[in-house]
Amino acid sequence: MKRAIVLALVLAPAPVLAYEFIQRGGNSMRWPNAAIDYYQEVTAAPAGIPAVVDQAFDTWDLLPSITVSFTKVGQQAGGLNRGFTADGVNVVSYGDANAELPTGVLAATVDFDAGTHGCPDGTCSTITESDIVFNDGVDFTDSEGASLSAGCIPQVTGRFDAEAVALHEIGHLLGLQHPAGQTYETAIMFPSISDCDPNRTNPRQDDIDGVTFMYSSGTAAAYPGFTVGQPMGYPPHTVSFTDTSTGSITSYDWDFGDGGTSTATDPTHEFTAVGSYTVRLTLNGTTSSEVNDAVVVVARPEPDFSADVVAGDPPLTVNFSNSTPNATQLDFSWSFGDGGTSIQRNATHTYDAVGYYTVQLEADAGPGPITMTKTKYIKVGNPAEETLIPGCECRVAHRRPSLGSALLALAALALVRRRR
């Protein structure tokens, strides 16, 4: 049956496998037993990192679709071989007593192989031991999101995420190789791990498919996934989440990152406070998908402005001063009322025609514009007045008399009186 599946994959029109296995003599390498013991040799381990590595083992371990499980047998400093020593013990070590790892190598895994002995159907090659070495010259203190908060510039921090590295290396320990392509989204075993991938510490569907193919428990794998309806907004911000998970699912547990939770399939949640929220969906109590910054709620802008002059004869040049708080973090759009616009923070505009002009300033912190409107804020020349007539939904335009027209009227009045 396995042979048939392999053939189907190879001969299928889509030429690229989304997962691949480490090969030995033309056979895929795999563990013969379900239980894999490992040690941590922590002589040169940075503080806190062994616990993160344990967490990565747990992440693989908790996949319900596979039979393989990991047991940590011990953690010690000294008494175990560091590096890639064939001693029958699976060891994760930090630094390398034999200095095998040059600068630039973050970590490496070596699987030891005993040929096809112990392989159930003779088509695999048995892994008898696997050692993982982290380079002790590397700073592995980058927790999830640290590089993201630095603007998502890869390696900007010069630090690396130990959990992402461990998850990738444990994938090799299980027999997974770097795939040549991807079916769904970037897998943890993909040849490039992005600092900017907020979900880089979770096995993806391609990874899970790979290990499930090799170590299937007979339980259909559940793959968590969801989309966020409105990822950004002003408080209170209501967000709808749509489940895109696949596989056999018996329960949903949503954690919205602000203390709120839900067990609905497609929940809606209101975020009341400004912040960046990591949302996690756990399926069947075990398999999780977490998205950092899944929802970002930003403070509502309060746009405001003034002008150095609000009235005058044409051409009238007006300098508008933007007094919106936190203006450097916002995008602006001006509308000057005569068809003119600007996206400058502070704007200058010249009015050529007589009239009243309503000025608008839009401020956008990301989710959308908030508008401040000042009606008939600028008066150029002597425009026609508009008067509201009580009881009438209409306006009457009239001109305020100028000095010349008033003098003319007085002269006409005097002439009429003299004729009388």
Added chain:
Amino acid sequence: MRRFLVAALLLIGVPAAHATLLQRFEIEDLARHSEAVAVVRVLEVKAAWEDDAMIRTRVRLGVERVIAGRAPREVTVVIAGGTVGEASATVGGMPAFAAGERMVVFLEPRKSGGMHVVGAFQGAFRLVTEAETGMPLAVREAAKGAAFYGVEEEDDGARSLYLDELEARVREVRR
């Protein structure tokens, strides 16, 4: 001792694979981390079981010209893995050398003797002559069994550039 270890390995198995996670280095990064950058000729490539039950390959390099830093006339690069008889130990992402080839290598000291190539395969370029122009090209082939961390786009690590450009970029960093 060595004989015992080799016998033990036959029982346990031989190291076969080999997956390495790398920090991506461009020429400037390689230069920054190197003790020496040199044009070399590969004199000898020899793999052997060593006392700690690991196959290593020792590569003797004759230094023809130093581009930056200091290097003796001959250096030995030590690489984890190699092939001894039918036993093969491959550590992903390690540089490959063949006797007689001319190369540019970025070297750093190895704690327990010999030299490392900085950035694993990234710090070793074969020198070939471009057919059209007759100019020397430094060529690096795609990584085998290695992945990059902190890289947005897909990158197999292959690079090709004129030796002149490579030297200029090294000197820009190391002047």
